[in-house]
């Protein structure tokens with residue numbers, strides 16, 4: 001007989017702990033190093049998380065809460081929503097997306113999700129099958145790695161080239177794929193890199209994916225958050241070359257990440273997703289997961305149709321201003337290089353030049369010492385897949401950004417290597 005008290009048939013899902021450097025783990029480590037240093041009385045400056053509501057100047061348009069209040073007061077939206085989403089919300093999102101596409105999307109191509117986060121969860125679960133792998137950008141967005149690990153989908157990383165404005169290294173992409181590769185992910189505008197892909201580059205990505213026989217998951221949670229010279233172009237423009245699954249959200253462009261409204265849109269004029277069963281699978285998966293609240297969905301048509309351009313214009317100006325401040329201060333810090341001025345999304349990557357610093361071993365060490373000595377919290381590059389880089393959020397209170405950058409500068413000069 002087995003010793004009953006020692007034997008259990010269950011155990012934790014190892015996939016859930018696959019990442020050795022989780023964002024939340026690193027965050028608590030940095031917070032600990034601040035509180036362990038009793039001599040440091042500097043107020044905390046967090047440049048680590050991308051939540052635009054941290055910037056008091058970034059506030060949503062009154063159109064949004066008005067639409068939600070109207071929907072909540074109506075008795076029509078107390079019911080369960082259809083699992084694929086409310087028809088009016090699907091139609092409004094299809095129209096909103098179609099205005100940037102060479103063809104009209106049908107509401108049947110749109111599925112409502114609990115933020116962009118649930119969209120990622122759904123897509124990866126739908127594509128996962130034993131032996132399959134997915135190509136993710138490096139640096140990237142850690143939720144993809146976490147969800148892929150959770151559904152046992154193998155992950156392979158292709159490089160983004162900082163010297164070429166963080167474009168996809170197409171050779172590295174092609175070299176990774178095999179007959180078990182099901183999809184690639186592109187994040188545009190990019191968190192964490194802050195670049196916006198050109199039309200020409202997106203076309204090349206589409207052609208490469210076509211050649212490999214894989215679909216493209218285009219994370220466009222930052223759609224239209226483009227404040228440099230490259231305009232935002234959706235990947236769906238090339239959906240006649242390769243089938244595209246677009247992930248969208250109200251969180252970032254409308255500055256309401258807590259409202260948890262996102263969507264999946266399948267862009268696929270040749271109906272490949274229909275033929276391969278992917279679309280049916282998305283619908284089946286939606287039947288077994290939770291949906292965004294009905295009244296929130298009911299507010300979507302008003303939010304998308306009534307928000308005026310001034311609102312977006314003002315926010316883009318604010319982000320451009322933050323990018324300018326950040327880029328100018330970076331140039332004054334010898335040990336940090338920002339290879340590409342941020343032109344979209346709400347974060348940027350900077351490289352640590354170890355030839356110019358002493359007594360710091362890597363990006364994590366940089367962040368721990370910076371937290372301990374200056375109470376500034378940054379995300380080390382390892383958490384987004386790029387060791388010895390740093391990710392900095394630009395969607396913060398502008399006074400925090402300036403204060404944080406000036407302390408980073410003082411810190412870097414203190415650790416500068418004399419030549």
Ligand SMILES: *Cc1c(COP(=O)(O)O)cnc(C)c1O
Pocket residue numbers: 050114115116117118141187191219221249250251252257260261262
């Ligand atoms: C914020 C973000 C998401 C998640 O979107 P939510 O709507 O907040 O769930 C997905 N992808 C990227 C690249 C993001 O920055």
